[in-house]
Amino acid sequence: MKNAFAFILTGLVLGSGPALAASAENGKIAYVKHGCWQCHGLLGQGSIATSNGTVIGPSALTFEIFANFVRSANRAMPPYREAILSNADLADIYAYLQSIPKPPDANSIPLLKQ
Amino acid sequence: MARAQSQTKLNRRKFLASVALAGAAGTATTILPQGAAASATTAPPVDPAPRPSALPPTAKMAAAEAGTPQEIKGETGKPGSDFMVDVIKTLDIKYLPCNPASSFRALHESLIDYGGNKSPEFLTCMHEESAVGMAHGYFKAAGKPLMTLVHGTVGLQHAAMGIYNAWCDRVPVIIVGGNDMDAAHRPPGVPTFHSAQDINALVRDFTKWDDTPVSAQHFAQSFVRMVKIATTPPYGPVMMSLDAGLQQEPIRENGEKLYIPRFVPSSPPQGDSGAVKEAARLLSLAERPVIVVDRAARTPNGIKLLVELAELLQAPVVDQGGRMNFPKTHYLNRPPNVIGQADVIIGMELSDFWGVVNGFIDNGEHGIGINESKIKAGTKLISINSVELITKSNYQDFQRFQVVDVSMPADAEATLPALIEAVKAAIPGDRKAAIAKRGETIRKAYADGRENVKRAAAIAWDASPISTARLVMETWAQIKDLDWSLVASEGNVSFWPNRLWPMEHYHHWLGRSGGYGVGYGAPASVGAALANRDLGRFSVSIQSDGDLMYAPGVLWTAARHKIPLLAVMHNNRGYHQEVMHVQRLANFRNRVAYLGNDMAPLGTSIQNPDIEYHKLAESMGWWAKGPIKDPADLSAALKEAVAVVKSGQPALLNVWTQPR
Numbered sequence: 001m002k003n004a005f006a007f008i009l010t011g012l013v014l015g016s017g018p019a020l021a022a023s024a025e026n027g028k029i030a031y032v033k034h035g036c037w038q039c040h041g042l043l044g045q046g047s048i049a050t051s052n053g054t055v056i057g058p059s060a061l062t063f064e065i066f067a068n069f070v071r072s073a074n075r076a077m078p079p080y081r082e083a084i085l086s087n088a089d090l091a092d093i094y095a096y097l098q099s100i101p102k103p104p105d106a107n108s109i110p111l112l113k114q
Numbered sequence: 115m116a117r118a119q120s121q122t123k124l125n126r127r128k129f130l131a132s133v134a135l136a137g138a139a140g141t142a143t144t145i146l147p148q149g150a151a152a153s154a155t156t157a158p159p160v161d162p163a164p165r166p167s168a169l170p171p172t173a174k175m176a177a178a179e180a181g182t183p184q185e186i187k188g189e190t191g192k193p194g195s196d197f198m199v200d201v202i203k204t205l206d207i208k209y210l211p212c213n214p215a216s217s218f219r220a221l222h223e224s225l226i227d228y229g230g231n232k233s234p235e236f237l238t239c240m241h242e243e244s245a246v247g248m249a250h251g252y253f254k255a256a257g258k259p260l261m262t263l264v265h266g267t268v269g270l271q272h273a274a275m276g277i278y279n280a281w282c283d284r285v286p287v288i289i290v291g292g293n294d295m296d297a298a299h300r301p302p303g304v305p306t307f308h309s310a311q312d313i314n315a316l317v318r319d320f321t322k323w324d325d326t327p328v329s330a331q332h333f334a335q336s337f338v339r340m341v342k343i344a345t346t347p348p349y350g351p352v353m354m355s356l357d358a359g360l361q362q363e364p365i366r367e368n369g370e371k372l373y374i375p376r377f378v379p380s381s382p383p384q385g386d387s388g389a390v391k392e393a394a395r396l397l398s399l400a401e402r403p404v405i406v407v408d409r410a411a412r413t414p415n416g417i418k419l420l421v422e423l424a425e426l427l428q429a430p431v432v433d434q435g436g437r438m439n440f441p442k443t444h445y446l447n448r449p450p451n452v453i454g455q456a457d458v459i460i461g462m463e464l465s466d467f468w469g470v471v472n473g474f475i476d477n478g479e480h481g482i483g484i485n486e487s488k489i490k491a492g493t494k495l496i497s498i499n500s501v502e503l504i505t506k507s508n509y510q511d512f513q514r515f516q517v518v519d520v521s522m523p524a525d526a527e528a529t530l531p532a533l534i535e536a537v538k539a540a541i542p543g544d545r546k547a548a549i550a551k552r553g554e555t556i557r558k559a560y561a562d563g564r565e566n567v568k569r570a571a572a573i574a575w576d577a578s579p580i581s582t583a584r585l586v587m588e589t590w591a592q593i594k595d596l597d598w599s600l601v602a603s604e605g606n607v608s609f610w611p612n613r614l615w616p617m618e619h620y621h622h623w624l625g626r627s628g629g630y631g632v633g634y635g636a637p638a639s640v641g642a643a644l645a646n647r648d649l650g651r652f653s654v655s656i657q658s659d660g661d662l663m664y665a666p667g668v669l670w671t672a673a674r675h676k677i678p679l680l681a682v683m684h685n686n687r688g689y690h691q692e693v694m695h696v697q698r699l700a701n702f703r704n705r706v707a708y709l710g711n712d713m714a715p716l717g718t719s720i721q722n723p724d725i726e727y728h729k730l731a732e733s734m735g736w737w738a739k740g741p742i743k744d745p746a747d748l749s750a751a752l753k754e755a756v757a758v759v760k761s762g763q764p765a766l767l768n769v770w771t772q773p774r
Contacts, residue, residue: 032713034706035697038690038773045574045581047608047774050694055573075475075484078701106568109575111587112614 027096030089057100191364195224210234211245215265217292220361240667246276247637249287254624256645259286266293266313275631280351281320283628286344287351294358319508322350338375347382347525348500385522385529394536400458403429408436410462410526414620419530428553438623445560460496462526468514479702496520579770582607592752596652601642603656604635633664643679657681673735681766693718731766740768
C-alpha cells in the first residue's frame with residue numbers, strides 16, 4: 001500500500017515522458033537486476049566505502065539530472081548506457097528510489113542517541 | 115649437515131629407509147639396493163620389495179606411508195629437539211598454534227612430553243594459515259609473539275598467505291618449518307615429496323630474516339636471533355628451516371658445551387635529531403597541519419604520545435586504522451577530507467603515503483585509472499616510517515613512490531617523545547593564541563561530524579537484510595559495559611565501528627589484515643581472543659562470510675581450547691568487492707553482467723545454496739544462532755550470545771546483512 005502511494009506520488013513528481021509511466025515496483029526489481037544495490041545498498045542508503053556516503057534513496061536529484069548522471073558517469077561510478085539499461089528501467093529505478101521513505105531522525109533511535 | 119656427523123651404527127635413517135621401502139612401491143626397485151646396502155650390517159630385516167599391484171596396501175605398507183615409524187632402540191644421549199625446547203622456553207612464548215606434521219615430529223614430541231606442554235602450549239589447528247593467523251591476531255592483542263611449526267613444503271605453502279599478511283601488517287610471527295634435508299637417508303615417497311633444498315625461499319620475500327641451522331648450537335643462536343629480529347621495530351615474521359635429523363638425533367657436542375644465548379631486546383630505531391628538528395619547525399609554523407597515522411602506535415603509550423602531539427599543535431588527526439592510534443572520542447580525530455586544506459602533513463608509519471595525498475579512480479575497461487592530487491601545491495610532507503628499513507623488491511607492499519620533504523626511516527612511537535619536545539621548543543610565543551583558536555574550530559567540526567555520522571547510520575535502520583550500521587550498534591549495545599576488544603572487522607561494514615563506537619584504548623581496535631589476504635579475520639580473531647581471554651577482556655569480531663570459508667576449521671580450534679569469542683557475522687552472501695569489480699567492467703564494456711540465478715555477477719555470489727554458518731559453527735562446538743534477517747530479532751540473540759561468551763565459550767550469530 002505504501003509503495004502504491006509512493007508510486008502515484010512519483011508519477012506526479014516526474015511529470016512527463018517515460019517517467020510518467022514509471023513503476024516503483026518494477027524499479028525495485030530493475031535496481032537489483034542491474035546491480036545498483038551493490039554499491040548503493042538495497043534501500044539506496046549508500047556506504048562511505050562504496051558510494052562516498054551518497055544517499056540515493058530517495059535521490060535528491062531531479063529525474064533529468066539523475067538520468068544524465070547514470071548514463072554518463074565515468075568516475076567512481078561506471079556508466080549505464082541505453083544498451084544495458086533501457087529508458088523504461090531507468091525511470092522505474094528512479095521511481096523506486098523516490099518511493100523509499102525518508103530515514104528516521106537519528107535522535108529518535110535510542111542506540112544512536114547516546 | 116647433521117647426518118654427515120652421524121656415526122651411529124644403528125640410526126633412525128637406516129630404519130626409516132627400510133620401513134619406507136615397503137610403502138614406496140613405485141621407487142622400490144631403485145632404492146632397494148642402496149637401502150639394503152646401508153642396512154646390511156645392523157638394520158632390521160627388510161621385507162622383499164613389493165611388486166607393483168593395484169591391490170590395497172597392507173597395514174604395514176599403509177603405516178610406512180602415513181603412520182609414524184617406530185624409533186630404533188639403543189640411541190643414547192639427549193635428543194636434539196629436547197635442547198631446542200630448552201632454547202624455546204627461554205623466550206616466553208606462551209602458545210604454539212600448529213597443524214601437526216611428520217617433519218617436526220621430534221620437536222613436537224619434545225614440546226609436549228619433555229617440555230610439559232607449557233610455554234609454549236600446543237594448540238591444535240586445522241590449517242597452517244589458521245595457525246599463522248592466530249599468531250598474528252594474538253600479537254596485536256598481547257604484544258607478544260607466538261611461534262608455529264609447519265611442514266616444510268606443503269605446510270609452508272598453506273601458511274604463505276598468512277605470513278604475507280603478517281609481513282604487510284608488521285607483526286612478528288616465529289615460523290619453524292620441518293624439512294628432511296638429507297636426500298641420501300630420508301625416507302622416500304611422501305617425506306621426500308615434502309622436502310626441499312631451501313624451503314625458506316618460498317617466503318623469503320616477505321619475512322625479515324631466515325636461517326637453516328646445521329647444529330644444535332646453531333639452532334640456539336639462530337632461534338634467539340630470529341625472535342630478536344622479529345620483535346625489533348619494524349616488526350615482521352621470521353622463518354627457520356629445521357632439519358628433521360637435527361631434531362631427532364642425539365646431541366653430539368664434539369667437545370663443545372652447548373649454551374643458550376640470552377635474549378636482550380633491541381631498542382627501536384629513532385629519527386635523526388636534525389630531521390626531528392626540521393619536522394618540528396615545519397609543524398610549529400604551519401597554519402593547518404594534519405597528522406596522518408596508520409601503524410604509529412605500537413603500544414598503548416603510542417596513543418598517549420599522539421594525543422600529546424596533536425593537542426600541542428591543535429592539529430587534526432586522520433587515523434587510517436592499521437592500529438588503534440588515536441581516541442575516536444577526541445575532538446581532534448577527523449576524517450580524511452581535512453587533508454585537502456593542509457599546508458603541512460606528517461605521516462607516521464603509513465603503508466601508502468602516495469594514497470594519502472593522491473586519489474586514484476579505478477576507471478575504464480583498460481584499467482587505466484585517474485590520478486588526482488588531493489593536496490594543495492606547496493604542501494610540505496613529513497614521513498616517519500620504519501618500514502623503509504626493511505623494504506624488499508619483489509612484493510609491492512611499498513606502494514607508489516611519494517616524494518616527501520622530510521623523510522625519517524625510523525619508528526614513529528620511538529621518535530614521538532623527541533618530536534614532542536622539539537615542537538614545544540619550536541612554537542613561537544606569538545603563535546600560541548592562533549593554535550588555540552584552530553583547536554576551537556576543529557572542536558565544532560568534530561561535533562557536527564558526529565551528528566552527520568549518526569544521521570547516516572539511521573538510514574535503512576529497519577531494513578531487512580539488516581543494515582551494517584544497525585548490526586554494529588546492536589552489537590555495541592550488548593558489550594558496551596564490558597572491557598571489550600574488537601579483534602577484527604573484515605568484509606567491510608562501512609567502518610561503522612570506528613565511526614560510532616567510542617574507541618579509546620589500544621585493545622579496542624586491533625586493525626586489519628595488512629596484506630588484504632582474505633581469510634585473516636577468523637583465525638586472527640581466535641588468536642586475539644586467546645590473548646584477551648588471558649587478559650580478562652571480552653572479544654568481539656565482525657566476521658564476514660567469504661573470510662570464514664577459507665579455513666573454517668579454526669572454529670574447532672576455538673572450541674577445543676575454550677577460547678571465548680563473539681563472532682557476529684556480516685553475511686552479505688558474496689565476495690562483495692568482486693561483485694562490484696565484475697559489474698564495473700561489464701558496464702564499461704557496455705555489456706549486461708550475467709547473474710545466473712544469483713543477485714550478483716556469476717562467480718561472485720555465495721548463494722544457492724546459502725551457507726548455514728550457524729550450523730557449521732555448531733558442528734564444531736560453538737553456540738550459534740541464525741540466520742537472523744529481521745533487525746528486531748538481533749538484540750535478543752546478541753544478549754544470549756554475550757552470556758555464552760562470558761561463560762567462556764565461543765558464540766556465533768549468522769546475520770544476513772546489506773552489502774556494505
